[in-house]
Amino acid sequence: MSATAVADDVAPVRRVPVSRGYRFELTKLVAQWRIRLLVLSCWIAPALFVAGVSQQGTLPSDTLFGRWMHATGWAGPLVVLGFAGTWALPLLTSVVAGDVFAAEDRLGTWRHLLVAVRSPRRIFVAKALASLTVILLLVTGLACSSVVGGLAAVGNQPLVGLDGHLLAPGEAAGKVLLAWVCVIAPTLALAAIGLLGSVTLGRSPMGLLVPALVAFVMQLAQMLPLPVVVRLALPSYAFVAWNGLFTDPAQLGPLLIGVAVSLVWAVLATALAHVLFLRRDFTNPLYDGSGRRAVTAGVLPLAGLTAVTVAVVSVTTGAEGSGIEQDKVQRSVATAFAHLYRLQTDELNRPAVREAQLRATATCDKGSVKVAAEGPGNDWRCVVSWHLPGVEAVGSAIYQLDVTPDGRFMADGDGPKEVNGYFLVRTPTGDAPNPLWQFDGNVELLPTSKGQLHAGNTP
Template sequence: MTAAASPTPTAVSREVSHTPASGRVTVARSYRFEVVKLVAQWRIRLLLLACWIAPALFVAGVSAQSTLPTDTLFGRWMHATGWAGPLVTLGFAGTWALPLLTSVVAGDVFASEDRLGTWRHLLVAVRSPRRIFAAKALAGLTVVLLLVAGLAVSSTVGGLVAVGNRPLVGLDGHLLAPGDAAGTVLLAWACVLAPTLALAGIGLLGSVVLGRSPMGLLLPAIVALAMQLAQMLPLPVPVRLALPGNAFLTWSGLFTGPAQLGPLLIGIVVGLLWGVTATALACVLFLRRDFTNPADDGAARRAVRTAALPLAGLLGVTVAVVAATTTATGSGIERAKVQNALATEFAHLYRAQTGQLHRPAVTEGQLRTAATCTKAGVQDDAHGAGNDWRCVVSWHLPGVAATGSAVYQLDITADGRFVADGDGPKEVNGYFLVRTSAGDAPNPLWQFDGDVDLLSASPDSPAS
């Protein structure tokens, strides 16, 4: 009796086909309705408020402290320029904030209807599962974009108000003028939209497949955590670049000269592919659902067959394509590339220190900077991540016969980022501060961040 009284999917589609065009609820109207429903939720309002206010307060507060987050990319420059603040926020957002935000929004778009039991009412009002899915997906995407925009705008305003519109030191030591820094920071935030959309698509898929189960809400955060753990492993470069969250890390390549665009572009394409694929799978499963059965809110067998296997296949295909179209092998971290990156950055920063101390100006060509690195005692075949890299940087000054040298201990992570910690001499990198005519200032050569391009070809020599 119940089955006979309830409209079947066939009956619903037949009814839609005979409904006059003027009586149909359009996608635009459904979209506005879904946006209002999302924003009406107290937790969404709280997240929007936090994303548009908290980053500014955080950046301004940290910039006013004497201790900076030097273990965070660009954290050591938060006293020097307001453009460091949004980049510190971006690093935190890619690791924690954005996965959690997409979980709360996209992971609950469809599951909330299961918990409330309102699918039949929605189908009667809209009369088209396709329009319902499109409206809900677009509404979730809109809220996610508003959250990302809030993080970017708020952190930028906080940094500029607290510190000012000053030049930013890039990851190879070159100086970005305020205008260039503004454009590059904006581009970096735009690039992380691709992995954010990938997590949002996974959230939609989990919300459709797992229904009212809390696992659907947590799925984007779990996937992001798994990707973070994978990034810590010594994976081959093609596997690393094929992960959908890779652009959360490779945006740093924008702050080198020339920019390391290869890993970033691959990360953006892979992220968009995952976002489109996961959303398409969610749409297929949603349209196949039996809405006449209140207990039908997802099945484990269907999830594995229709969701997990296609995504696993996508990962395999992207790994194969990246491996076939790039020349990098192994970890991508090789001795010659480390030496070249370190020598280039040291030359830029040495010139910055020269300007601080009002020494005679010198160019990179005159310095002829070079670096010699070993890893755990291995020199010729040193490669791979680790905190056991030891490098000696040498340079020449015009009119001075003696060759200058400085020692650095390098900690290189698996994604190519490194921290160079000065180990003498004290006149060059032995102290955190240098005494200038205007007072004490941070020593740019004491400790600095750098980046090794995993896809670049190894230079023939560690030239400057």
């Protein structure tokens, strides 16, 4: 009777709600000086960088949209986005997600946390949500700060797309915002890999470096002449696939595949981290991770996912080889040239002309009939031809192309000097950048319709 009475008097153990654990974990993260410094830097540094570079005489012309930073405030956020996808976001996910579990191992606070929360599952959810919140805050800061810096320094002007067509300020704003939203997916994939590394490797510093190392390896893979299906099967491609938003029509196929692949990676890596965390022995205060577990529960499942994704992309898209083919390059160069020729015509105050009237075409090769005109390389050479209304002679211009494995190319004008031979052109209002001197473009890696028309047949 007495034992029963004592048992009835004991209050039932209540688990801490996830919302309270989330607030606690978020407070711990924000209380760290390095997290505060990162948040402050992401909300201030991009604005200063974009505003400063936009006022310089020399622009980062080798960077996508860099040569347009003098012309519009919407180019700056895209320059920052390109840098963030390569370096900033992988490092930010390493610092935040890669350390969220390992910090408890270093401090030896798992027992106290388990006694307070009474649920490993809720601890995992709270930590994952807290790290996700901080990462989204950092990404938002990068985007907002770069936009503010660009608009303040240059203004709300139209933006020239990757195929030379002009985007109105409102359209440019929407696409810039969408591009930043799209890179959240690969960032989540790296964050999930960070959670997996932090859970698997314990207090080992390698857990902190896992997202950055994985991102570095995938970036190296993107630089190699790999088949397009392998390139699309890696979440890192989503960091560059936003380029397709700035063509007309938009190249949405690679972008959608990149976002989908990134989200699948994020779900799988988070699920693996969750399972390993629930199976962990918290009674061992000297737990220092497990290299074998990192391979069997981390590397092998993600490698298997990559193989499955390669097969699915190959079957559903029919893509083969590098995806960079002669006819695609010719269409892209001719389309961009026609749009930019109209822009140059407006600058020089010449009679207006439409793309359909120009009937621009391009003939491209790799400098020799013995070399197949396909694949990336800096040895592409294109001769662009066009017609002017009322003029019998056919105009022509030469461009040297550097085509990267991800489909982006930079065309460098090689004459005639009246068209693309000089960086500046003399306009009625003064010297202005010559849009035909150098320009960037994008070759869609996925197969395109045979009936697709080039700029010369565009109404």
